Amino acid sequence: MSARHQQLLWLWGGLLAVLLSLLFLPLTAGQRGLALLLVAVVTLAGVWLAQRKSREPLAEEACLNGLPDAPYRLPVVLVCGDTDDWPGEGPVYRTAQGCWLQVAEAALQQTVRQLLGVRPELVSQLAVMACVAPQQHDSRDMLTERLLTLRWQMVQILRDTRRQVPLLLSSRIAAHDVSSPIWQSARVDDGIQVWQEGKVPVSASVWLSQEAASACLHAQILFSAHAHFVSETVLPALVGDNPDMPAARPAVVLYHHVRGLRNQRKHSLWQQFLVSHTTLKEIAGWAPGDDTGAGGLLLPDFILPSLPQGGGTTPRNRMLRPAFCLFTLAVLSALCSSGWNNRQLLHRLSFDISQYQRTPMHDAISRAKAVTTLRADAAFLNGWWRNGEPLRYGLGLYRGEWLRLPVLAAIRSYVPPPQPPRVVKKVITGPQTVRLDSMSLFDSGKYQLKPGSTTVLVNALVGIKAKPGWLIVVSGHTDNTGDNTFNQALSLKRAESVRDWMRDTGDVPESCFAVQGYGESRPIATNDTPEGRAANRRVEISLVPQANACQVPGTHGVTLTGDALKK
Template sequence: MRRSAQLQALFPVLICLAAIIWLICGFLKASALLKGGLILVACITALLIARRRYRRQRPAKAQQKSGIYPPEGFRGPVLLVCGSLSDNLFADGPCRATAQGCYLQVGTPESLSACADRLLIREPRMAGQLVVMFRFLPDLHVDEGALRASLKVLRQQVKLLKNLSGYTPPVVLTGEFSGPETPWIVVRGKTALVCPADEPALTLDEWRQLQESVTRLPYLAQAMRLLQQVVVDELSKPDRLCPSVAPFAVALRSGSIRSLSDALWPQWLFRHSALLPPPQVISYPPLWHFADPVLPLLAPFAMPLQGGTTGCRVVMVLLLCALTATGLSVMHNHSLIGRISSDLERWYAIPMTHYIPKAESLRALQQDALLLERWQRQGEPLRYGLGLYTGERLWLRVQQAIDTYVPPPPPPEPQPKPKPVPKIVRLDSMSLFDSGKSVLKSGSTKMLVNSLVGIKARPGWLIVVAGYTDNTGSPQLNQRLSLKRAEAVRNWMRDTGDVPESCFAVQGYGASRPVTTNDTPEGRALNRRVEISLVPQADACRMPGNTNASLQDDDVHDYEMEK
């Protein structure tokens, strides 16, 4: 018994705990520390609930010995009979079980919740079988106020039963009145049936047409009026503490029973119709007092619960977890769609000509595409699942945007630094030499100084001195004269500027390289010239204490010459 109680207490709690852990781990987007704390709190709460359920579901031996229970395995309506029971209704025992229902003696309405609690501890599924039957004998009630007070207690107990079992039990009112004997009359909603013993039921209109019913109708009308104006009225009054109770059915009958002279029924009957109850008193067997015709009406509404209240609560917890998971999934998918849509809007808002912002937006889209592609291969996280994930459509939109990217044009290749081309200093030979001579004139020094001020000897550069003539005379003479004149200029520069001879190169071209025609005196004057230029040469002009300079490091202005 102990192990069964433990399993019964623990199994529903474990199901709910598993659903909560699934919700926390799969759908809650939080840190691992927070998730661990929530799972710990859920486990502690589940342990406390399981312990409480075990203590509640373990019936005490004293309760099992002294309690009143239906037969084992009974599945029909279980009627908790309270109210007027002083006429020894349960003389044959506190429990009367039939094929259609089981009557349990409760006593006063105050004992309803305690009796139901004892029954539910033993069998929780019995919560769907419980029916409250309030028995009303106006011949034994002297004080109407006391009757109304007991009806208020009945309303409170029905509320407690609802809190205890999770269901509002059907409430059946039964009333017995002194007067001519009638069968049970069952009123359910707007339908009233007369149920004679061992005979088919009749409608109230059909029963009224019977000859023997003529003397019973006045008593029956007053009985229904009393039930409506006293009992039903008290149960349906507005109350902030207890909800109103609508009777499931009302069953009443009349017969010769003991009546007190100052009781509620004789006073009501005389005051409203001037009728008196029969003077004789007839003793009826106990079965006469049980409203068995009500039982077939209760059968569809009073059945064992499938799983009981615990099963309903488990279903509610699972349903709540499912709804919460769906809501969180919707929220996460909405956040994902919003983030990627924001990246796409930024992408389309940036013009293609803004290359740097466009590249930053492209990187964001590529990160989104990589994330969505990984989820397509490995499966999306659970928090995006439940059929709400739209990653494939998002990936397609992101990929289409990436495909529209046009890379910026490549930067122009750096042009090689042009090698400096030295300017050529061109000297008129006639200003320096006499005709046919290679000796510098005495007045040519000033001209040489002014013209060659930009020529500077430096390592890695060669000073080329080239002589030219016109076509007058023989080529051999002209070539020799041009070389002599170049050497004369070289010697002057070497001696004047103290430049090593290794810095010079002397060339004589004669008339082979004219700059213009030799057919005119002006052209022949231009062709008679000495040209001085700087030419880069790695091993040229080595001066003591200096190393050769790189040609690429030379600056043009170092060898530009002023005219």
């Protein structure tokens, strides 16, 4: 499974985890919609970036074809530098202790990126070994430039992998007097060890005690000069002060003495170093330019057990672990959200119940509002009890059934306030206003009743009754013909004539009457037509309630009816 597919799986897994969490988070509808929109945008951007990276052309991956199949736990060492005498036919060389991969210094970072894309599980097992053969270089500046390139590549590898990849520094020289290749490793924690082919690594003191005195002396001189060369020429380029990049400090420095070496230069850096530091052009057992006995590059398998190893997991297992972590995170988030929602529900319902119980009985309005709130709470609790609670309250944390019964009990305890007594209003209605035509009672411009008007008055005033608390109002009206002052006086005189007739005929006290003359000020029709003027010439009689009106001493009230008027 490639890294691009893993990125997509991570992306979709994270999306599912976020969506699962959003179902339980205490968000409003608007907040939930905004969160879903944000998740959709991030998802689309992630898919686009992953597909864009998948379309980017990778460098030649032929060097990775021979890598061991997953799962693989042993170290994988990228070997760069002076590797002209590589022992294998291809770039991948496997041994019982691990796997060696030949790469060019300039392609070191690109190879690591290929591993991240094709075999990301091997990144935790990576190490880098830089091989330096001083006898194959004649320019110190060119060697320093190559080492600075290696240093920059290590910085990039650290940025890409986000982990410190161990760096091994191997320096190799030819010594003809050695019967078999000799390694000497300098480690910070274990000190100096010597390794020979077919033998286990031993400390330098043990090795000196085991070998012949002359051979040990020559080897010790070579090792000392070799170590001096590395510390003076090679290490400054890797660990020296440089404002542009951090130091690439080797975890182990290996000094390798072999019987022969290919491609030796006559004026190599090693020969220049010997001349400048010992005034010798050669050391016994070494002859420049002689390739007799030269063999292939020998790789230090003895150092592999101390390098990082992998867990031996397959790509499927590597994906199952983060998927399980994402799922667990989503479930925990959903549980926490559900717990928070149920806590808020409990708090709100408890507050509503306590608010109802704290409301005084005499405060009927507040108590009615409190019980209305409880009825609303009971409505959705009953709905959830019948149809199931919402998902955001689920996962076995819902306690609404426990809350429903106290809410219903509080509602049942509510006693509505007594209804106020009904107020019966006695509406006393009197007769309608009696309107009499003045021309049927009076002659034009006169206020004396005409003969024969008694019959008109008796028939019209059948419903008019005088009794305590009521006032008989007699008002006269005229049209606008003639002088306004005359019309005012005429209307008053006509009203008084009608009052006098009612008073004298029905034996009604004068306190029961009120006389008003309005003249032409209150027309009920237009005065521009004969019909309108005839309607405006009128006398109106009506009953008006008034306290202490029409009171006759020694009587309970006097009633004037039509029958009395006839007498």
